Amino acid sequence: MKPQPHIKIEGTSKFQIGEIKDNNTVHYDFEKIKTYLNIKGHLLFGKNFKIYKEDEELIFKLCSYFIQDHFTCAKMGIDTNKGLLLTGPVGCGKTSLMKLLPYLAPHKTNYEIIPTRNILFSFNASGFEVLEKYNETKNYCFDDLGLEPTGCHYIKECNVMGEILLSRYDLFTNISQPALSLSKGRILTHITTNLNAVELEKRYGSRVRSRLRSMFNLICFNSSSKDKRI
Structure with missing residues (x-):
């Protein structure tokens, strides 16, 4: 058919x-x-x-x-050709939309959505090998960026999501690698977050913030958007 x-x-x-x-x-x-x-x-x-x-x-x-x-x-x-950085207040619907909208055209846009806190729990349990999982030619959506705690494995602290985002930037800019993305061979990353640009820089540093500009389209809910979960 x-x-x-x-x-x-x-x-x-x-x-x-x-x-x-x-x-x-x-x-x-x-x-x-x-x-x-x-x-x-x-x-x-x-x-x-x-x-x-x-x-x-x-x-x-x-x-x-x-x-x-x-x-x-x-x-x-x-x-x-870039990913999405979807920001807005708590409960405005960011995660629901990122789960829902791929159904419109799954043959064009696909990714695995993962809460950032789950990534930190895995890092704290298994260590730095967890970082390698996200250094793959696969599209991801990191949900609730900024809500995760600092990673710590055997007393070694690590800004886990900051390191992952730097690796994802390298993948994004290396368009010669084979990829699952349909956007000119680029590996895409998407993010949902409650944080604004200043807060993201404070949490992850200026290197990460500068790369976010290259990797993402910034899409913002209005700051007065209601909490739909109430």
Whole structure:
């Protein structure tokens, strides 16, 4: 059967999020995408999930990135060859969106999402070999960057996520390596965080902050965004 990336199937229901036109190019419909995301969100996170009106501008940016609409992204200043740095207040929906949006076009954007605190727990138990796992040609989303404690293994302290981000920068810039990424062979990293740029620099240092500018598109929730978990 011919692939139909514009048709999403959930159980016995079909959701059309666009049309195929112009030499098999999918033309996506944002209103239909929102309908599908609400349904998929209910399935993943429960009946209280919904797309909030005040978040639609941000979600449109993210959707354009995940479907790899290069033209629309360029108009909004988003580089589809970079990862995403999604920031916002506690409970605004960052993690849920990073889990949900890959379902739009999994053949274009894929990654493993890992809470940073889990990485620190692994480091404290197993040591520096844990760092090697993230020095691979694989895409990751590091969730809740900045909430993790300082790593410590056999009294040796380590800014674990800082070291991992420096390694991920080297992978990102070395486009000659084989990769699972579909973006010109680059290995992509994504991040969710409650921290702003100044706080990130204080936590991880100026070397990491300067590399974040090269690696990521900064997408920010409004600072007044409500806590959707309440």
